[in-house]
Amino acid sequence: MKTITICGSMKFVEEMKQIAWRLEVEKGFNVLQCIYNEKNEPITYEIQRRLASAHYRKIDICDAIYIVDIDGYIGESVADEILYAKENGKEIIFQSEQF
Structure with missing residues (x-):
């Protein structure tokens, strides 16, 4: 079983x-998966830093990342x-090429 991390813009939360x-x-x-801020709580710099660190750790432990690129959109993050x-030898799978 392949372990993957989903990567995509938070504007695609429901789709992800x-x-x-x-x-x-x-x-x-x-x-x-990403952590979703369902209640739209304020996100401080420290919270953002922690979330990013956790997300990169997920990339470290997965076999591949799955890019949600709806309408070709890939943001800076x-x-x-x-x-x-x-750089870390992970497979990259694009949603636009899958479904």
Whole structure:
């Protein structure tokens, strides 16, 4: 079973949840998801730093990252995550090429 980390813009939160479901039930992947701020709580610099650190740790322990690139959109943070994953020998899977 391949372990993957989902990477995508938070403007695609609902889509990422559905994609995670499909990847697990249809592809048999073990999905490490983003943390979603469902209640829109304030995000301080320190919280953002912790979330980013946790997300990069997920990339470290996964086999691949799964890029949610709806309508071709890849933001700056996701571009950085792709570069990090490439530098660390991770497979990169683009959503636009899958479903």
